[in-house]
Amino acid sequence: MRVNPLLPVLFTLGVGVLGAQQAPTTTKPAAAPAAQAAKPAVDVTAPRETDSVRFAIIGDSGTGDRRQYEVGAQMTKAMQIFPFEFVIMLGDNIYGSERPQDFVKKFEKPYEGILSQKIPFYASLGNHDDPTQRFYKPFNMNGERFYTFKKGDARFFALDSNYMDQQQLKWLEEQLSRSNDRWKVAFFHHPLYSSGARHGSEVDLRTRLEPLFVKYGMDIVFAGHEHFYERVVPQKGIYYFTQGGSAKLREGNIRVNSALTGKGFDTDNVFMVAELDKESMHFQVLSRTGRRVDAGSLPLMPEPKPAEDKSRSQ
Amino acid sequence: MMRTAVALYFSALCISLPVEYSSASALVAQQAPVNPRAQAMFEFKKRVDGYLELRKAVTQKYPEVKETGDPAKIHEREVNLGKGIAMARANAKAGDIFAPVSSQLLKTVEDDWNSRSVADRRAILAEIPKGLVLKVNQPYPPNIALATAPPKLLAQLPMLPEELEYRLVDRRLLLRDRDANLIVDVLVGAEPTRTE
Numbered sequence: 240m241r242v243n244p245l246l247p248v249l250f251t252l253g254v255g256v257l258g259a260q261q262a263p264t265t266t267k268p269a270a271a272p273a274a275q276a277a278k279p280a281v282d283v284t285a286p287r288e289t290d291s292v293r294f295a296i297i298g299d300s301g302t303g304d305r306r307q308y309e310v311g312a313q314m315t316k317a318m319q320i321f322p323f324e325f326v327i328m329l330g331d332n333i334y335g336s337e338r339p340q341d342f343v344k345k346f347e348k349p350y351e352g353i354l355s356q357k358i359p360f361y362a363s364l365g366n367h368d369d370p371t372q373r374f375y376k377p378f379n380m381n382g383e384r385f386y387t388f389k390k391g392d393a394r395f396f397a398l399d400s401n402y403m404d405q406q407q408l409k410w411l412e413e414q415l416s417r418s419n420d421r422w423k424v425a426f427f428h429h430p431l432y433s434s435g436a437r438h439g440s441e442v443d444l445r446t447r448l449e450p451l452f453v454k455y456g457m458d459i460v461f462a463g464h465e466h467f468y469e470r471v472v473p474q475k476g477i478y479y480f481t482q483g484g485s486a487k488l489r490e491g492n493i494r495v496n497s498a499l500t501g502k503g504f505d506t507d508n509v510f511m512v513a514e515l516d517k518e519s520m521h522f523q524v525l526s527r528t529g530r531r532v533d534a535g536s537l538p539l540m541p542e543p544k545p546a547e548d549k550s551r552s553q
Numbered sequence: 554m555m556r557t558a559v560a561l562y563f564s565a566l567c568i569s570l571p572v573e574y575s576s577a578s579a580l581v582a583q584q585a586p587v588n589p590r591a592q593a594m595f596e597f598k599k600r601v602d603g604y605l606e607l608r609k610a611v612t613q614k615y616p617e618v619k620e621t622g623d624p625a626k627i628h629e630r631e632v633n634l635g636k637g638i639a640m641a642r643a644n645a646k647a648g649d650i651f652a653p654v655s656s657q658l659l660k661t662v663e664d665d666w667n668s669r670s671v672a673d674r675r676a677i678l679a680e681i682p683k684g685l686v687l688k689v690n691q692p693y694p695p696n697i698a699l700a701t702a703p704p705k706l707l708a709q710l711p712m713l714p715e716e717l718e719y720r721l722v723d724r725r726l727l728l729r730d731r732d733a734n735l736i737v738d739v740l741v742g743a744e745p746t747r748t749e
Contacts, residue, residue, distance in 0.1 A: 335696050336695055336696055337624070337628065337695060338624075338628060339623070339624040339625040339628055341624075342624040366680065366698045366699055366700065366701050367698045367699075369631075369695070369734065370731050370732070371618075371627050371628075371630075371631050371731075371732055371734070372627075374618045374619070374620055374621060374627045375620070375621070375622070375624055375627060376620045376621055376622040377622055380620075381620065382617075382619070382620055400701070401699060401701045401702065402701075402702050402707070402718055403702075403704040403707065404702075404704075404707045404708075404712070404713075404718075405707070405708060405712060406712070406715070429701060437679070438676065438679070439672070439676060441676075442673060443673065443703050443704050443705050444704050446704070446705065447704045447705075447708075
């Protein structure tokens, strides 16, 4: 694996605290005093590979308030060091009214720095989103509530968790059964697992989706809805992230001592950047102030064997 | 092939024929074996299809928006489509579409509700908007979040075409036109928002 020359420098800035038992593998080179002085405004490290799939993740972002703009500014900065190729949105893309000017205030302006670089966004719908958002070209939904797209070795599945009807489940199963991509990544609004005191795990939705995810080897699931960041302890061999804090914040809402939590952060807004290479997913979670609050590498799990559950529960 | 399809359809209609219906008047049953539930579903589907026909006529005037970077076009189409449909069915009232299956729907919602844990109910209640007065032919309030439709319940309700969706609001089950943001029908008495 080629090591980016910036990596040793940037790793001196520290890797987020990781849960002991479920800690992803991380590299932490020795500190270099010179690097301390050159600390960038945003504590992000460069990608490890040149041919990896690199993307950013935001959730519950469309408020149009100061916090959203501050996260947007950090993302623009992070993009200089970690050049993500696209952004996925985990729903609640536009809160409140959805007049034309709201799309400007709650999406186009806060992410101006990213959009101006022609970085595409791929949205999923949240409970605050009008389904007609699927016609809004910058959200790249192709006019569909649920859709799939491929980037390198990875296939992404954007789902409409507000309305998980039979048609959508049937479509999902067809798409999953057809996919032989190295990585399968789902993103949607409602978390199947969550330690949120307000919402918690969406058990009903989980009953519908998890069997498909397990059967067809879903690797990573991103959800929002809860206004904080949580890396969930892998469930049945699947990595779950909740990231609904890119503008909204529900401070102190993660239940203390929840067995689900691998790492939680609920004291500031965040966004994520991630990289999928042939063997691992490398992720970094950055706060509104540019601080890294979680980071790590998660190995690609083996594909499920035919007619056997992908049971890799922890 | 056709004969098999007809036979299958006939069998489906008869599947849940009430016992008293078939035994008390066997002769009548043999002549006209109608399953009231299937009959109601058939009528419901007919009404949904009728709505789609009317909608199709309106969309001639306001065709579907292709993907656009101009949200004004999306907004304008949504508003115009809603107004156009509301005008085309100006006399529509609650029950016009739901009526044939209203008792089945209420029972389905109630059964679903009763099958859920307290925590699950709380989670659903937390999401359902309350205190809204919603009427047929009104737009769904644009500033109010759409309550997530519980997937288990959706699996029990009659399937709808892509243009329509069920939504729970207060003690009401709504039939909502997705792209027109229009309330197409309202069924009062749906269980999930009963105060506990």
